[in-house]
Amino acid sequence: MxxxxxxxxxxxxxxxxxxxxxxxxxxxxxxxxxxxxxxxxxxxxxxxxxxxxxxxxxxxxxxxxxxxxxxxxxxxxxxxxxxxxxxxxxxSNASRHHHFYNVDTGDLIDMKERLVPLFLQSDLPDGTVMETADVVIRVRNQSP
Amino acid sequence: MxxxxxxxxxxxxxxxxxxxxxxxxxxxxxxxxxxxxxxxxxxxxxxxxxxxxxxxxxxxxxxxxxxxxxxxxxxxxxxxxxxxxxxxxxxSNASRHHHFYNVDTGDLIDMKERLVPLFLQSDLPDGTVMETADVVIRVRNQSP
DNA sequence: ATCAATTTTAGAACTATTCTAATGCCACGA
DNA sequence: TCGTGGCATTAGAATAGTTCTAAAATTGAT
Known part of the structure; x- marks a missing residue:
């Protein structure tokens, strides 16, 4: 966490x-x-x-x-x-971090920020500024 | 695109x-x-x-x-x-890419994949495999 | 042609969220 | 202290996207 x-x-x-x-x-x-x-x-x-x-x-x-x-x-x-x-x-934790979501169990698990989406202002659509970067890695349970 | x-x-x-x-x-x-x-x-x-x-x-x-x-x-x-x-x-394009979403206009714009979330299997929660990595960069119109 | 299994359908049901319009609450100034 | 204006809160209705239901249609196989 x-x-x-x-x-x-x-x-x-x-x-x-x-x-x-x-x-x-x-x-x-x-x-x-x-x-x-x-x-x-x-x-x-x-x-x-x-x-x-x-x-x-x-x-x-x-x-x-x-x-x-x-x-x-x-x-x-x-x-x-x-x-x-x-x-x-x-x-309730608004600090920058992402999530794992397990589609099988419905669990939403915090992920330490390991990979920051680093976008330069110039990469964004013209005339816009970044607000948030929302990342959800969807996983599923491994087949046995 | x-x-x-x-x-x-x-x-x-x-x-x-x-x-x-x-x-x-x-x-x-x-x-x-x-x-x-x-x-x-x-x-x-x-x-x-x-x-x-x-x-x-x-x-x-x-x-x-x-x-x-x-x-x-x-x-x-x-x-x-x-x-x-x-x-x-x-x-309709299921290939790996992400999006910009403009909260002011409602536009959803494709982003060339510039930053791949590279997770090693070992980084995922135990017993799970990755399905998709969903990334949305939320932007808003620049204030004048 | 018949059969069982799957797909499609119209419309009802469901449900998370937003809206409405009335009431309550608070800070402020006279 | 009292009144006023502007938000905040409320219960319940309304909305809207999605899912469910049960019946009818379609499918490939026999």
């Missing part, structure tokens, strides 16, 4: 600071969501996060989960990972 | 051969679909392909489009590209 700046964020104050540093207005729901999300490095769906957040008596709506995840993604706090048509994963 | 073996496939016989070579039982609908799909290198959605196929009087159902695209993808004839939660693109 690639270490990142968010790894040890567990306490309210640190979460608040992190949101603020990324220009995100802190609200009660966003704090709750961020605490659950950044408690550890994880690949999680909106639905799973909703369950996780509402497990402890707190009540946050589905719409707010989606709104917040979208906002966090915009601000670079989480990375959206689109593995297939029916599921978006949010990676 | 990376040249591939399918580039010039326009005639029935060649399409049939291509399907057969990949272990795909040839049917009337699959031939029609494959002809439209492999007429040129393109990034196309299931819906767009349905329209394209049914433009010329022929009638192929939505379910068959999905079934065939899924089958072609399984057999390595097309590549599925998941850009966002709401759209799967099928790339």
């Amino acid at each position: 690639t270490p990142n700046t968010h790894d040890q964020l567990l306490k309210k104050k640190q979460v608040e600071q992190m949101l603020a540093e990324h220009g995100i207005f802190v609200t009660a729901q966003r704090r709750i969501i961020a605490e659950a999300l950044f408690a550890r490095n994880q690949h999680i769906t909106a639905d799973q996060l909703l369950d996780l957040v509402n497990k402890n008596g707190t009540k946050v709506s589905k719409a707010t989960i989606y709104n917040s995840l979208g906002l966090f993604a915009d601000k670079g706090l989480v990375r959206e990972i689109h593995i297939n048509a029916s599921k978006t994963f949010y990676d | 990376t040249p591939n073996t399918h580039d010039q496939l326009l005639k029935k016989k060649q399409v049939e051969q291509m399907l057969a070579e990949h272990g795909i039982f040839v049917t009337a609908q699959r031939r029609i679909i494959a002809e439209a799909l492999f007429a040129r290198n393109q990034h196309i959605t299931a819906d767009q392909l349905l329209d394209l196929v049914n433009k010329n009087g022929t009638k192929v159902s939505k379910a068959t489009i999905y079934n065939s695209l899924g089958l072609f993808a399984d057999k390595g004839l097309v590549r599925e590209i998941h850009i966002n939660a709401s759209k799967t693109f099928y790339d």
